[in-house]
Amino acid sequence: MPFEVLGEDILLSILCFCDVCTVLAVSATNKPLRRVTLSKQLWLSLVQDSSFRTALELPPPDREEIENYSTEELIGFVKSAVGGPGPFDCPSATITYTNYKIPLPPLENNPDAQLLPGARYILLQNTNWQELYIYDVWSARRIWQRTVQIGTICKVDLVPGGAIARVLLAQPFPYPNKKLHIEEVDLITGLSHQVFELGVATERLVISRYAKYVISGDFFLCTMLHSLVYDAKYTLVNWRTSTFVDRGNGPNYAVKLIPGYIVLTDLEYYPSQQQVLTVTALEQFSEGWQPLSDAGLAAAQLRARDPPIPNIVRERLAYNNQPLGWHSVDVDLAVTPSALCRGAYNISVKAGELPGPPTLIEKIGNLVPARRRRLRPPVHEVLLSYKFIPTPSHGRACELRLVSAQRVSSTTQTSSPRALVQWSGDSIIVSYRQPEWPPTQGHAK
Template sequence: MSFAALADEILLKILSLCDVYTVLAISAINKRLRCITFDKQLWLILLRDDTFRETLELHPLGHKELENHSTEELVGLVKCAVAGPPRWWLAGPSSYSQPAHRIGFGVDLERYQDPCLLPGTRYMMLRGRVGDGLYMYEVRTSRRVWEYDANFFTTWAVDLAPGSPTARVVLLERSPDRTAYNISVEEINLAEGVSREVFFLEFGTKSRSLSTIVGDFLLLPPTRIIGAKAKLLLVNWRSSTYVPLDYGTSVNSTVELISGYLVVTYPDRMPPYQQHLSVINLDAFSQHMRPLTAASLSDEIPHSPVPIAADETLEYNGRPVGDFTVLVKLSALASALHRGAYNIVVYAGEIPQQPSLVAQMGHLLTEGRLPPAAVARPALLSFKFTPPLSPGRPCGLRLVSALRAAPGFGTARLSPRGALLRRALGSVVVSYYQ
C-alpha cells in the first residue's frame, strides 16, 4: 500500500511526528494530501510542541488562545517566525504585535539594567543596579522564576534545553577580595524556581569574559592571557575535564557551541588566508581531554588535531572569503523547518582581487597615479548542517544561499528573531513579529 493510500487518520498521526519541511513537502504531492496537511489539529500539535515553539521563538500563546486561531492564522504564525520580519535588521516596534507582553516594575525598573531575552523568548534575564544580583522572569506570566546574589563583575551564559523545565546558568565571578575568580554552574528547576550548584572551580588568575554553555560543555577564554597558545578552552563541567582550542586568530576566527558539535571558522595559515567553516563532533575531543584544576587552566599546551565531521572552504561568486579587514561573525541556530538540523550563517569579507602589475602601470601612465587599493566587500553565507541520523553516517553541510551583505549589516544580528524587547513606562515590553 502506498503512503497516499493510507487513511486520513493514519496520515495525520504520521504527519504529527514530522517537521514543518516534511509536512509542506507532502502538501505539494496532490490535492488530497494538501487538504490533510492543512488540518487545523495538525498545526495545533506542531505549535504546542515546546521544542518547536522555542526554536521558532513564537509568541508564547496558551493552548486555549491557539485554538481561537484559524488554520490560516496558525500557518501564518509559523511563516512569520521562520522568515523573520522583512528587512528584519531594520524592523522597528511598529512591525511587532500589539498588545505586547508587559512586565511591570514601576519606579523599581531603575534598579535593573541589561534586560535580554533568552533563546526561545519565553524567559528574560536582567541585572540589578543596586545590590547587584541576576534575575530571570517568565515573559508570559511576569513571574520571577530565579534570582542569584551576583556581584557587579559577574558574567553569565544560559543553556535552555527546548521542551525541558530545566535551565543551566554558568557564572564567572570575581572573589570579594578581587584576588581570584570562580566558575560555577547553577541548575534551575524553572517550574519551582529552585536551583542548585552542580559545578564549582576557583582559580587565581584573571578572566573577565565568558562564552557559552550547551549541555555538559562550555567555552571559556584561557585564564592566562599573556603568552597563552589556546584561543579558547572547551570544558566538560560534568566530568571536570577540558581541552584547549586554537583556531586562527582572535579577530578572524569564531567558535559556536551547539548540541553535540563545535562550529568554527578559521583562515588558512598561508596566503590568501581563505576562511574555512568546519563542524567537529565533540566526541572527537574525548581522547584529548585532561583533568580540570585551578593549576591546569593556566598550562600552555598545544591543541591536538581532531577529525572534522564536515568542512567547507568559503567563497562568494568564486572569490575566496576571509579578508582580515572584515571581522568574521558566526551564528548557528536550530532550524525551524528541519528537525535536528541547524542554520549556520557566516558574515565575512571577500578577499579583493588586486590589479596586476601591468594594470597598475597602465593606470599610472593614463591617470598619473596608481589605482586605489581594492576594498573588501562583506558577504553573507548561509549553510544547512544536518547531523547523521545514525552512528557512522556522514554529516550534511551544504551552502543554502550567498548574498552581498547590506550596508551597516556588520553591526546587526546574523539571524532573525521573532521578538523585540524594550523599556517603556516602568515596564519591560516584549513584542512578537506578526
C-alpha cells in the same frame, strides 16, 4: 506492510510527532497520504509545537483563537511566520505586536536585558551592578536572583524540552577568589543548586572580562588567558564528568556550541588566507579528554599538548569565487535552530571580501602617498547563510548547505530578532513581532 494501509487515525498520530519539513515531504511525494497531511488537527499540532514556536520566538498561542482557523489559514500562518524577518523591513508589510510588560523595582541604571533563546525568559545584568535576575516574560514573574561580584560574566543555556536553565558564572581578574561555577535553575519553582565549580589556584591563569564563554548541555567552551598578554586558548570542558580537551590557540575565532557540535570560523593561513567555517562533532574528541586537576584548569592546560583538531564539515568562505578574509572586518557568527526541520540549524556568517589583485592604475597610484587611501580597493561585507543538518541516526554524513549569499551593509546583523526589548520607565516591554495572519484578522495584544 505498506505504511499507507494503516488507519488515518494512526497515520495522523504519527505525523503529529513530525516537523513541518517531514509533513510537506510526505504530502508532496505520497498521494495516498496527502489527505492526512491536510488535516486541520495536524496543522494545529504543528502551529502549537514548542520547538517550532521557540525557534521563531513566538508568544504563547491563543488556543481558543487558532481553533477557529481553517487548515488553509493555519498553513498560511506557518508560511508567514517562517518567512520573517524579511517582511519586518518591508514598508508595506503589516506587522502585529504582542506586548508583555515586566514592572521592576526602581533602579539607578537600566541593566542589560538579554532575551534567552525562544524569548520566553529574560536575563538582566549590568557590569556595575551586583545582582542578576531571570524573569519569565509571559507572567512577569521573577524566577531567579543572584548576588555576584562586579564584572561577573554570566552565560545561560536552556535545556531543550524542559524548564531547566544552566547558568555559568565566571568571576574575572583581578578578584583573588576568581572561579567559575554552574548553577542549575528550575524555571518553574525558581529553586537552584550548584552542579559544577572550577576553582583557580594559580597566578598564571587570568579569567578576563573580555574572555569568551559558551555553554550548551553538559559542555562549556571558554577562552583562558595564561598571562595578561595576548595568549589565549580555547578549552572545551565537560562539566558533568570534570574533563577537558584543549581546543588550541585562537583568540579571534567566532565560536558557538550546539548540542553535540562546535561551530566556529577559523583562519586558514596557508595557502588561501581566507576564513573557513568548521562544524566539529564533540564525539571526535573522544580520545583527547583529560581530567581536571585539583589545582584547577590552568595547570592542566599548561601540561596539555594541542591535539589535532578533527573536522567533520569544513567550508571555505567565499562570495562569487572571491575569498572572505580576516583583515578587513571582524567575522560575525550566528547559529539558530531551524523552525521547519527539527534538529537542524541555520548558520549565518558575516565577513569581508579580500581585495582583489591591484590593477596597473592602482599600482601606479599607490606609488604616490597622497593617493594611496583613495585608490585602496573597497572592502565589501557579505552575509552567508547555511543550513546544517546533523548526522541522522541511520549513519549518513551530516550536511552543511549554502542557502544564500549577499552583500550587506556594515550595520546588517547576522540574525534579526523577532522579539524586541525596550525600557519604559521602571518597566521592560518585550514585543513579539509577527506578519499579520490571516489577512483579514489581526490578533495583537
